[in-house]
Amino acid sequence: MLSERSLPPSFETLEVFTQDWVLPDAVARMTKRQNSRIEDIKRFYAAMLPQGVAALEYLRRYALGALPPEGENLLKLMLALAEVAPAVEWYNSPNVTDGFSVQRIRYLRQIPDNAAQA
């Protein structure tokens, strides 16, 4: 369970989303998008978007792998924003319009969310 204050200061308005949208990896985010109603996705998107520039400013101060736990949660919320953006901006649906089902793809390798990269 996440503690009551799980995000860096000044991102308090996003606390309500951590339970649902801080997820272990890209596959979990993809699955979460598929299993969510577009209304819930849009509510998350609308809360995240105005905080996007500030969140990236915060994240820019850290190397990957060196984020404090609350910073890692903020990163994961931003990665979830990246996952849901096409649902809101392109499709108005969790699914790709008239598309191939993402449930048919198998990930063999992922880029870790918060491991140092070189």
Next chain:
Amino acid sequence: MNKISNPPVPGIGLTAKYPEIGTGPVDTAIYHDPGILAKEMEAIFKRSWYMIGRVEQLDKPGDFFTYELPGFRLAVLVCKDRDGNVNAFHNVCTHRGNLAEHRTAGHCNGLFTCRFHGWSFDLKGNLARMRDEEGFFGADKSKMGLKKIPMDIWEGFIFVASVDKPYQTLAEFLGGQGRDTAGYPWGACTQSYQFETEIGCNWKLAVDSPSEVYHIPVLHPTSAAPTMMAAGNPHGRLLDVELRGPHRTNSHYSVLAEPKPVQKLAYFHAQAAQNVVQSDLEYDFPPGINSTRSPWWTVDLITFFPALSFTLSAHMYTAHQIWPLAANRCLYQQRVFVRPAQNAAQRFGQENTMVEYRDVVMEDLSTLERIQRALDTGQIKQFYYHDHELALRHQHYAVTDILAAYDREQAGSAI
């Protein structure tokens, strides 16, 4: 993102550069006839090399990965030995055929041990230990090592062949296309993800899918079209198509359109791994990339015949690999390679690229299964290719030409 806002719309006339491949409609049999696939396996796929990984996956001596070539059922074990060489073996224990190494990737301390009876092989494939050796009637261990598989490396990509005596060397197989694209900083994109999926279509349709952008304004109206097709290119014209033997490259242009809100965050606040103007480059393009040296260039689709393509821009690339499974079924593998994030914000840029690319490809793949269903009815006898669908016409030409040569070769050897 290119800031030059009014590029000229490329003209008609790409196909005319290659009069030998014609302009008429093409016969569709090669896209669905099981007999033709069987011949393609002999004439094309058994004569090809396959990219199965990169040297960065083998950092230290003892690092390894295993892979089974789809469609060939050939299990491969690739490892780095203590001399720093990369070796590829048939991943099969020489005792009775179990897998020599069952894990998909990892590090071993110098021995691969079969989990069936415990025989062990070293990093050069030598049989190091037979359990209870005295019961094997003096069998010669020195002749019982793992079987070597033909392997070679191009620009850090590890290729193997599916037969003992490859039809060509890797350098011959890659040809001028390999020579002219060497020197791109392939190894700088150290971060990658990979997914695969089976598609109910002929392998050539999957190769064709990104090989024309005539479809982009229509199939991808909200996703790829706004950034790829803005201002003056309503029909998805290409900058150029260059044919090199059986290989080919499409050069694409695009202009700066108005990005969507999350794209803006990625492009302007997280240095997303997107298309970047040439002035930001720390390297010179090799001659085979943006070969027209257009200032509006953004992406090349570099295809190595038969079934390996790279969608490549200045700072990232995607490898698409297609494996035939049946005349109307294939395995599609996508690996996206991006540069390491310099900070945590850039990780968001990587994710934006990954998600957008995946969703655009999902838009593409569903069309392929519909085309195949139509082909399988046998009612669609011809396809009509636009001048800027030259890459598809060229693939048809190359396959047909190679199969005809193979027929002549077989007829000759039968006499």
